[in-house]
Amino acid sequence: MTQTDAPALPALRAEDFDFALPEALIAQEPARPRDSARLLVVGAEGTRDLGVADLPSLLAPGDLMVVNDTRVIPARLHARRGEARVEIMLNRAEAGGTWHALVRGAKKLRPGDVLAIEGAPELAPRVVERQDGGAVLLDFGPDQALLAAALEKAGEVPLPPYIARPDGPRPEDRDDYTHLFARQPGAVAAPTASLHFTPALMEALAARGVGQVEVTLHVGAGTFLPIRTEDPRAHKLHSEWGEVTEEAAAAINATRARGGRIVAIGTTALRLLESAVDEKGVVHPFRGLTDIFLLPGHRFHSADVLLTNFHLPKSSLFMLVSAFSGTARMRDAYAHAIAAGYRFYSYGDASLLFREDSAQ
Numbered sequence: 163m164t165q166t167d168a169p170a171l172p173a174l175r176a177e178d179f180d181f182a183l184p185e186a187l188i189a190q191e192p193a194r195p196r197d198s199a200r201l202l203v204v205g206a207e208g209t210r211d212l213g214v215a216d217l218p219s220l221l222a223p224g225d226l227m228v229v230n231d232t233r234v235i236p237a238r239l240h241a242r243r244g245e246a247r248v249e250i251m252l253n254r255a256e257a258g259g260t261w262h263a264l265v266r267g268a269k270k271l272r273p274g275d276v277l278a279i280e281g282a283p284e285l286a287p288r289v290v291e292r293q294d295g296g297a298v299l300l301d302f303g304p305d306q307a308l309l310a311a312a313l314e315k316a317g318e319v320p321l322p323p324y325i326a327r328p329d330g331p332r333p334e335d336r337d338d339y340t341h342l343f344a345r346q347p348g349a350v351a352a353p354t355a356s357l358h359f360t361p362a363l364m365e366a367l368a369a370r371g372v373g374q375v376e377v378t379l380h381v382g383a384g385t386f387l388p389i390r391t392e393d394p395r396a397h398k399l400h401s402e403w404g405e406v407t408e409e410a411a412a413a414i415n416a417t418r419a420r421g422g423r424i425v426a427i428g429t430t431a432l433r434l435l436e437s438a439v440d441e442k443g444v445v446h447p448f449r450g451l452t453d454i455f456l457l458p459g460h461r462f463h464s465a466d467v468l469l470t471n472f473h474l475p476k477s478s479l480f481m482l483v484s485a486f487s488g489t490a491r492m493r494d495a496y497a498h499a500i501a502a503g504y505r506f507y508s509y510g511d512a513s514l515l516f517r518e519d520s521a522q
Contacts, residue, residue: 181500188324199511201512215363230381232344233345254380254400259304264298275289377431378434395457406435424467456485466517468483491518
């Protein structure tokens with residue numbers, strides 16, 4: 163197909179993804195137990211109000227769940243340069259002990275500055291470079307074990323900005339913000355769809371004949387950044403490191419070949435799968451950075467079903483689910499969810515979405 167033959171992408175405006183969300187619907191703590199959260203099923207036939215515990219009955223024997231096994235690190239640090247205070251949010255590990263970070267107060271910093279970390283004097287990161295948007299490259303040195311131990315001691319769980327903790331993180335937040343599949347440390351935000359899973363739910367899914375495979379996408383702080391451009395395509399996502407192993411790719415492709423469905427658990431798993439899949443629907447091993455931005459007009463090749471939480475207005479994630487299930491369908495579904503009092507975002511309820519061009 164030539165460039166002139168290619169179908170035109172739809173016109174996009176950020177305001178088309180706006181909606182009125184009552185602040186009271188942004189969840190401040192998770193459902194207890196986790197699988198007691200509500201579940202809105204969204205498909206071609208409309209919406210159904212169920213619960214996360216109903217998930218096994220909604221999937222079929224031979225379906226395969228793809229979960230993100232990243233683990234959130236205590237990535238928020240408070241530091242000083244002389245008398246000036248700055249707040250550091252580690253975002254992505256680079257080579258040789260260097261980290262890409264988002265820094266509140268970055269304008270106070272200059273290359274060569276050495277920072278004092280509150281609560282961890284053994285750390286003395288050096289400013290390597292200031293970048294646009296409050297980003298800074300920090301060199302913590304090659305001893306990753308020292309950094310990991312210092313983070314556990316002095317770092318804070320980087321809860322999203324819409325979860326209010328005026329007195330600081332609560333002791334239970336670290337466990338609440340850790341999901342059942344967390345294995346690989348490196349994320350600064352949780353793949354929140356996974357927060358709904360419990361051992362009992364996993365046993366029920368296994369009894370149903372639903373499989374599971376792990377991939378890794380270390381979610382960065384950029385997931386919280388609002389879209390400030392009128393045209394969403396002008397918005398740039400921060401790169402995130404991900405991996406789809408040969409074994410995971412083989413399991414996904416074998417499931418598809420047998421006629422099973424691929425169920426992405428969370429938008430992070432879906433973004434990584436779409437980074438690794440070709441136009442024929444074959445998922446390849448992948449290891450590296452991705453900044454894929456999934457907008458309406460994108461053709462999905464990797465997953466048939468998506469389990470995800472409810473996202474904020476004008477966010478890249480609401481645009482992603484609109485691309486997956488259809489903009490009109492998602493606007494109707496979110497209007498229903500708001501009217502029915504569903505809880506939104508990281509600690510909120512869930513939705514089970516079927517791809518716009520697939521059967522439910």
